[in-house]
Amino acid sequence: MHATTRKPTHPGEIIKYDYMEPLGLTVTALAAHLGVSRKHLSQVLHEKTNVSPVMALRLSRAFNTTPDLWLNLQRKRDLWEAEQSTPGVFDVTPLPGASEVST
Structure with missing residues (x-):
């Protein structure tokens, strides 16, 4: 994973500008x-x-979207914030043989 330089949009901003304002x-x-x-x-x-x-369930029903849309927007934002605020996160390297383990 690599760090994204632009902070992902918070779902609240999407709700406000893409749904509330037009409606x-x-x-x-x-x-x-x-x-x-x-x-x-x-x-x-x-x-x-x-x-x-x-x-996310409520928003998906109201706006005829999927709950995954809202949860994925939030997840992207949360991961970006964790990357920015966690010292040493990029110092962790893959364990030998980890790529051969099936999930």
Whole structure:
């Protein structure tokens, strides 16, 4: 794996600009539709909290997408942040014979 230089987009930004704005949705309206608190949705939109599997299910139903879309966006962001904040992560090398082990 190699480090990506650009920080991946947080799912909250995708929700805000690709769904809420074109659909004319407010935070209050979308939160009510999703069945979550306005505060929780606002925290996702402002990148203060991650998209959980339950939120991914709700978003996928509301926007006719897949839960995997939302979870993969979050996973990419989480991995990038871990790469940036974990000293020595790139010093780890493959174990001899690891590539021959089947999973």
